[in-house]
Amino acid sequence: MNKAEIIGYAQRVAEEPGPYVQQWKEEKNVKMIGFLLTDVPEELIHAAGFLPYGITGGHSRLSLADVHLQTWACSFVRSSLALALDGKLDFLDGLIIPQTCDTTRMVLGIWQHASPLPFLQNFRMPRQVERPSARHFLIGEMARLKASLEDFSGSEIPEEKLRESIKLYNRNRILLRRLYAFHAKCPGVLNAKELYTLIRASMFIPREKLNKLLSSLLKIIEKGMQPAAEDRIRLIISGTLLEPLDILDYLEEGGAVVVGDDFKNGLRYINDDADENSMPLEALVDRQLKRMPFAAYDTVRNKRRFFLAKMAQEKEADGVILLHLKYCEPENFDYYDNIKTLREAGLPAMRIETEFGTTSLGQMRTRVQAFLEMLGGEFYD
Amino acid sequence: MIKPKPFKAVGLMKELMDKYYLEGEMSQKKGIPVAWVTAVFPVEIIYAAGLFPYYPENFGAIAGARKVADKLSMVAEAKGYTHDLCGYARCGIGDAYADEHPVGKIIKPDLLFCCNTQCGSLPKWFEVAGRFYDAPFFLLDAPQIDDEIDELCERYFTLQLKELISFLEEFTGRPFDYDRLKEVLRLSGEACRLWNEVLDSAALSPAPFNYFDACIHMAPIVTWRGTEEAVTYYRVLKEEINERIKEGISAIPDEHYKIYFDHIPLWPKLRWFSSYFAQHKALVAVSQYTHSWAYSFDLNRPIESLVENYAGEYVNHCFDYRVQLKIDFMKKYGCDGFVLFSNRSCKPNALGLYDKRKIISEATGLPGVVFEADMSDLRFFSESQVRAELDPFFEQLSFG
Numbered sequence: 001m002n003k004a005e006i007i008g009y010a011q012r013v014a015e016e017p018g019p020y021v022q023q024w025k026e027e028k029n030v031k032m033i034g035f036l037l038t039d040v041p042e043e044l045i046h047a048a049g050f051l052p053y054g055i056t057g058g059h060s061r062l063s064l065a066d067v068h069l070q071t072w073a074c075s076f077v078r079s080s081l082a083l084a085l086d087g088k089l090d091f092l093d094g095l096i097i098p099q100t101c102d103t104t105r106m107v108l109g110i111w112q113h114a115s116p117l118p119f120l121q122n123f124r125m126p127r128q129v130e131r132p133s134a135r136h137f138l139i140g141e142m143a144r145l146k147a148s149l150e151d152f153s154g155s156e157i158p159e160e161k162l163r164e165s166i167k168l169y170n171r172n173r174i175l176l177r178r179l180y181a182f183h184a185k186c187p188g189v190l191n192a193k194e195l196y197t198l199i200r201a202s203m204f205i206p207r208e209k210l211n212k213l214l215s216s217l218l219k220i221i222e223k224g225m226q227p228a229a230e231d232r233i234r235l236i237i238s239g240t241l242l243e244p245l246d247i248l249d250y251l252e253e254g255g256a257v258v259v260g261d262d263f264k265n266g267l268r269y270i271n272d273d274a275d276e277n278s279m280p281l282e283a284l285v286d287r288q289l290k291r292m293p294f295a296a297y298d299t300v301r302n303k304r305r306f307f308l309a310k311m312a313q314e315k316e317a318d319g320v321i322l323l324h325l326k327y328c329e330p331e332n333f334d335y336y337d338n339i340k341t342l343r344e345a346g347l348p349a350m351r352i353e354t355e356f357g358t359t360s361l362g363q364m365r366t367r368v369q370a371f372l373e374m375l376g377g378e379f380y381d
Numbered sequence: 382m383i384k385p386k387p388f389k390a391v392g393l394m395k396e397l398m399d400k401y402y403l404e405g406e407m408s409q410k411k412g413i414p415v416a417w418v419t420a421v422f423p424v425e426i427i428y429a430a431g432l433f434p435y436y437p438e439n440f441g442a443i444a445g446a447r448k449v450a451d452k453l454s455m456v457a458e459a460k461g462y463t464h465d466l467c468g469y470a471r472c473g474i475g476d477a478y479a480d481e482h483p484v485g486k487i488i489k490p491d492l493l494f495c496c497n498t499q500c501g502s503l504p505k506w507f508e509v510a511g512r513f514y515d516a517p518f519f520l521l522d523a524p525q526i527d528d529e530i531d532e533l534c535e536r537y538f539t540l541q542l543k544e545l546i547s548f549l550e551e552f553t554g555r556p557f558d559y560d561r562l563k564e565v566l567r568l569s570g571e572a573c574r575l576w577n578e579v580l581d582s583a584a585l586s587p588a589p590f591n592y593f594d595a596c597i598h599m600a601p602i603v604t605w606r607g608t609e610e611a612v613t614y615y616r617v618l619k620e621e622i623n624e625r626i627k628e629g630i631s632a633i634p635d636e637h638y639k640i641y642f643d644h645i646p647l648w649p650k651l652r653w654f655s656s657y658f659a660q661h662k663a664l665v666a667v668s669q670y671t672h673s674w675a676y677s678f679d680l681n682r683p684i685e686s687l688v689e690n691y692a693g694e695y696v697n698h699c700f701d702y703r704v705q706l707k708i709d710f711m712k713k714y715g716c717d718g719f720v721l722f723s724n725r726s727c728k729p730n731a732l733g734l735y736d737k738r739k740i741i742s743e744a745t746g747l748p749g750v751v752f753e754a755d756m757s758d759l760r761f762f763s764e765s766q767v768r769a770e771l772d773p774f775f776e777q778l779s780f781g
């Protein structure tokens with residue numbers, strides 16, 4: 001396959017995963033376990049012999065969820081539940097919900113009644129991560145999740161198998177990070193929408209297949225490497241979820257390049273690897289504990305604001321755009337301190353509110369343009 | 382408007398609450414550190430360590446009741462905290478930045494303690510406050526449990542209580558006083574026992590006491606739990622209830638139905654709701670909210686007991702457990718129907734109510750309704766909308 005074919009394939013999978021998923025399930029004769037984004041240890045699902053499937057939210061028929069969930073629950077969870085109610089997730093045999101906030105905490109029971117599945121589990125992450133008790137608990141919780149998967153599959157996960165899955169996922173993350181770095185250098189060859197589409201598609205496509213695709217893509221594009229136009233505005237984008245992807249087009253129109261982010265469906269998904277030399281379960285625990293900060297995870301010190309400022313400095317960013325998913329409380333509580341810290345570090349920053357399905361694109365485009373203009377960009381429309 | 386006969390004990394309660402706030406303000410002068418705590422936090426440990434526990438949620442409720450939650454909230458909103466957040470948090474953050482303090486100034490913490498059994502908003506709010514007031518913040522993390530508290534959570538919570546005690550020892554420079562803890566636990570357990578006896582009187586027909594009374598008389602069980610004051614207060618209140626039973630004084634004039642109400646009241650509309658239910662001859666007998674303070678401690682196993690009570694608090698349980706809990710309350714209090722409040726401030730209690738209404742009605746045959754509003758912010762209250770949601774329920778009740 002050439003570059004266009006690989007990216008085209010990823011795009012089609014990301015847009016309408018259903019038929020592809022059905023095919024993979026049949027080919028391999030396996031069950032599929034979904035998860036809400038993204039702190040679920042996919043390696044465990046994979047090692048148990050299942051296909052993991054990241055539910056990335058949807059854009060239409062959100063109102064299907066209205067009889068179960070108030071409209072002031074975040075649109076990521078509402079649209080994900082709506083997908084299930086719309087039959088768009090019928091291929092799932094199970095679901096794991098990471099407990100990141102009150103909405104995820106409550107939706108498990110609702111899901112169980114609204115769209116029952118034979119396997120439905122919470123993944124309970126500790127909310128303080130610095131005291132020794134956190135690691136202690138997470139080891140137990142990881143073991144509990146593993147046992148529940150073993151129970152569902154009917155066989156134990158051999159340690160060797162889990163090691164292999166960890167290697168496979170690390171390999172995948174390395175490839176995606178290479179693509180990420182490539183984009184920052186040569187956005188003209190691999191644009192932002194293409195990059196994030198690849199990340200999104202990687203939440204669906206079986207890892208073995210995906211790694212082959214990504215490797216060939218890298219081979220092709222790295223050959224055609226050309227230096228970036230120097231006048232691009234370097235941007236960090238930050239938030240819970242990158243949504244909608246259209247914003248990436250507006251950024252590029254305005255002469256910007258994305259050099260970093262912390263989205264659950266962006267860099268945060270691929271940034272941290274598990275140590276291949278530790279005991280596998282503990283390696284997964286330690287990976288989780290040291291992951292990129294996120295508003296709903298370490299709720300004691302908001303390390304994220306410094307993390308963002310540091311990332312911006314390291315990546316020589318000119319500004320930061322905070323995409324705030326409406327009704328996402330953890331994110332909202334941090335906003336004031338985040339923007340304050342960024343501005344104190346001399347970084348221009350702005351916030352844009354987004355929602356699955358209903359973001360006003362026109363308005364978003366205007367605001368992005370105004371921000372980039374302030375940063376000194378040019379427009380090509 | 383139907384006005385209930387006020388309890389004499391209200392006088393004592395006002396005195397107690399004034400004393401509570403005065404002590405809070407005096408504490409720092411007297412060299413007693415003020416510790417912010419959440420409603421479902423093992424406050425017994427804080428008392429035993431010799432600190433003064435202050436409940437900012439209570440501040441939020443008062444701001445709601447005095448109808449100024451929107452004003453305080455708008456100060457927070459100007460900083461970028463949106464009106465979708467929990468109203469208590471908005472009031473607390475708003476007051477921190479406000480120039481005017483319509484319900485007095487929130488007391489500045491020397492340190493902050495939060496247990497997230499209740500929700501994820503409290504830890505985020507306290508985290509923000511910890512930075513604002515530049516005070517250390519300790520989070521007691523309570524992962525959700527299914528029916529029974531599992532070993533994993535039990536161990537985790539126990540470890541954290543030990544971490545908490547070390548943290549306090551370091552802060553105060555004194556070894557932790559386990560004897561004092563036992564004494565505080567005894568007082569706390571005793572107040573809870575009395576409080577629940579008070580609540581139980583709403584099961585009598587006609588009842589001398591109802592949910593709206595409970596919303597007023599719960600202040601001491603929240604703020605004074607763990608002290609003599611709380612025990613004395615609920616003894617006095619219980620006696621008065623016994624007198625009322627003897628004299629045949631009932632909470633509402635013409636009780637025909639008993640209702641289960643979920644969950645928190647609408648503080649700025651407490652009177653309105655109380656009168657509205659009374660007009661419909663409906664006595665609100667029970668709510669899991671007022672029953673949150675039902676702790677009982679085994680003084681021989683203080684730490685284990687704290688774990689069971691606080692990590693195992695009902696709000697921390699899964700969906701089905703909480704459905705069953707509501708059904709059990711309805712049975713115990715002989716309810717004829719139930720009203721569920723979809724409170725935009727409080728996702729952990731509001732999300733899931735649509736399905737719960739259906740499931741409970743199917744299981745019990747009782748009529749039920751969900752209505753929408755906010756517990757403290759009148760910008761999200763529409764009387765006509767609430768009537769449109771509740772009126773048909775009462776019609777159904779009277780035909781049923």
Ligand code: SF4
Nearest residue numbers: 074100101240328329
């Ligand atoms: S963390 Fe935010 S985006 Fe994620 S489920 Fe919770 S509210 Fe929604």
Ligand code: SF4
Nearest residue numbers: 467499500502726727
């Ligand atoms: S009202 Fe709900 S969200 Fe707000 S502090 Fe209380 S439990 Fe938390």
